[in-house]
Amino acid sequence: MNKASVVIIGGGIIGTSIAYHLCKNGITDIVLLEKDYLSAGSTGRCGGGIRQQWSERANVRLAMRSVELFQKYSEEIGLDIEYYQGGYLLLAFTDEGVELFESNVKLQQEEGLDVKLLTKKEIAEKFSFINTSGVKAAAFCSSDGHANPHLATMGYAKAAENLGANIMTRTKAIGIDVINNKIQGVNTDKGYIKTGLVINAAGGYSHEVGQMAGVDLPTESYRHQIFVTEPVEHIMDPLVISFENNFYIRQTKAGNFVMGQSDDDEKPSHNENPGWRFLIEMTTKMPKFFPFLKQMRVLRHWAGLYNMSPDALPIIDKSTTISDFYYAVGFSGHGFMLAPAVGEAMAEWIAYGKTRKVDISNLNIKRFAKGVTREKNVV
Ligand SMILES: Cc1cc2nc3c(=O)[nH]c(=O)nc-3n(C[C@H](O)[C@H](O)[C@H](O)COP(=O)(O)OP(=O)(O)OC[C@H]3O[C@@H](n4cnc5c(N)ncnc54)[C@H](O)[C@@H]3O)c2cc1C
Numbered sequence: 001m002n003k004a005s006v007v008i009i010g011g012g013i014i015g016t017s018i019a020y021h022l023c024k025n026g027i028t029d030i031v032l033l034e035k036d037y038l039s040a041g042s043t044g045r046c047g048g049g050i051r052q053q054w055s056e057r058a059n060v061r062l063a064m065r066s067v068e069l070f071q072k073y074s075e076e077i078g079l080d081i082e083y084y085q086g087g088y089l090l091l092a093f094t095d096e097g098v099e100l101f102e103s104n105v106k107l108q109q110e111e112g113l114d115v116k117l118l119t120k121k122e123i124a125e126k127f128s129f130i131n132t133s134g135v136k137a138a139a140f141c142s143s144d145g146h147a148n149p150h151l152a153t154m155g156y157a158k159a160a161e162n163l164g165a166n167i168m169t170r171t172k173a174i175g176i177d178v179i180n181n182k183i184q185g186v187n188t189d190k191g192y193i194k195t196g197l198v199i200n201a202a203g204g205y206s207h208e209v210g211q212m213a214g215v216d217l218p219t220e221s222y223r224h225q226i227f228v229t230e231p232v233e234h235i236m237d238p239l240v241i242s243f244e245n246n247f248y249i250r251q252t253k254a255g256n257f258v259m260g261q262s263d264d265d266e267k268p269s270h271n272e273n274p275g276w277r278f279l280i281e282m283t284t285k286m287p288k289f290f291p292f293l294k295q296m297r298v299l300r301h302w303a304g305l306y307n308m309s310p311d312a313l314p315i316i317d318k319s320t321t322i323s324d325f326y327y328a329v330g331f332s333g334h335g336f337m338l339a340p341a342v343g344e345a346m347a348e349w350i351a352y353g354k355t356r357k358v359d360i361s362n363l364n365i366k367r368f369a370k371g372v373t374r375e376k377n378v379v
Pocket of ligand 1: 042172
């Protein structure tokens with residue numbers, strides 16, 4: 001393939017969702033470049049959590065639209081992605097935490113989300129697998145859930161291919177050819193592709209791909225680690241998360257528990273090597289909150305990248321200097337759950353000049369010049 005109307009750089013959930021939604025909107029002359037295999041980046045390393053409970057309205061809206069699309073996914077794409085709406089339980093351990101959840105729930109309810117606060121007693125009755133000592137309250141949304149990120153990526157890629165897109169794995173973009181601020185093509189390690197429009201969906205490498213076009217995106221990547229236990233019978237419906245105690249945990253369809261935390265000592269890097277400290281900290285901490293974990297063995301431990309923007313909200317925009325250079329980057333720890341709505345919005349913007357279902361204008365890059373309010377609901 002040596003020419004295309006659109007070249008997408010990145011074969012994670014964002015790139016493949018954009019590819020699928022472009023095809024759905026009639027733009028099928030697409031090449032998607034993935035330097036490794038599909039979902040080899042953050043997507044295939046992520047927790048698979050899908051929640052709508054955010055402190056920033058833009059995230060709530062994108063997540064709510066994404067849930068509508070996840071609900072239709074298996075019927076529309078024809079693939080079971082292990083989507084399970086078991087809810088998300090956000091635990092608060094301090095008065096400040098409770099206050100934050102009260103104001104978040106108000107904002108989320110204004111957006112039409114069915115979310116509520118639970119008392120300690122209600123938490124203990126409903127979720128007996130949690131040690132509630134120290135818990136003050138929780139926020140709960142039953143339509144939150146999780147899905148398998150590999151399957152979701154493969155499904156979008158296959159559906160895009162069926163509609164005419166060309167998915168090129170093991171093909172690395174090594175340069176973007178720009179003359180007089182107009183894109184001419186993309187250089188890859190397998191040859192040149194002539195195109196006038198490029199979308200940067202390169203996840204942890206979004207900054208580097210931006211630089212290929214001379215665009216300096218304010219994103220940087222940080223290692224995040226995660227592990228999975230052996231499988232047991234199903235006991236945990238919701239994904240449980242604590243911002244104050246820095247953890248999230250969920251049970252997969254097969255019965256394994258997947259869990260992680262963030263690490264304030266991480267420096268920006270592309271390091272994807274797991275480390276011992278994480279494993280020791282997590283295996284010491286988690287059984288205190290979930291006593292049943294004491295009996296369980298860890299099967300596998302890995303790491304991936306959070307591609308961070310200055311406010312932990314995505315940047316979905318196009319360059320003002322290089323024409324038709326679009327980007328959907330900086331997804332922090334929530335790009336998987338936002339991907340269906342982001343792909344749809346990006347495709348509508350390119351196909352019709354404006355989005356139809358969800359407004360992404362406040363996720364533009366100009367916002368950083370005004371100062372930012374950081375998303376608070378992050379691990
Ligand atoms: C441990 C961990 C847990 C997480 N948990 C969750 C969660 O529960 N829920 C959630 O919503 N999000 C979660 N996230 C975040 C989520 O994984 C990301 O936000 C999301 O996967 C971003 O998708 P993406 O397609 O932008 O990036 P990626 O999946 O990284 O895809 C980008 C792709 O671009 C490719 N690429 C890069 N440079 C080039 C190039 N030059 N040429 C060709 N290809 C290139 C890469 O190989 C990669 O495959 C988690 C992340 C981590 C690390």
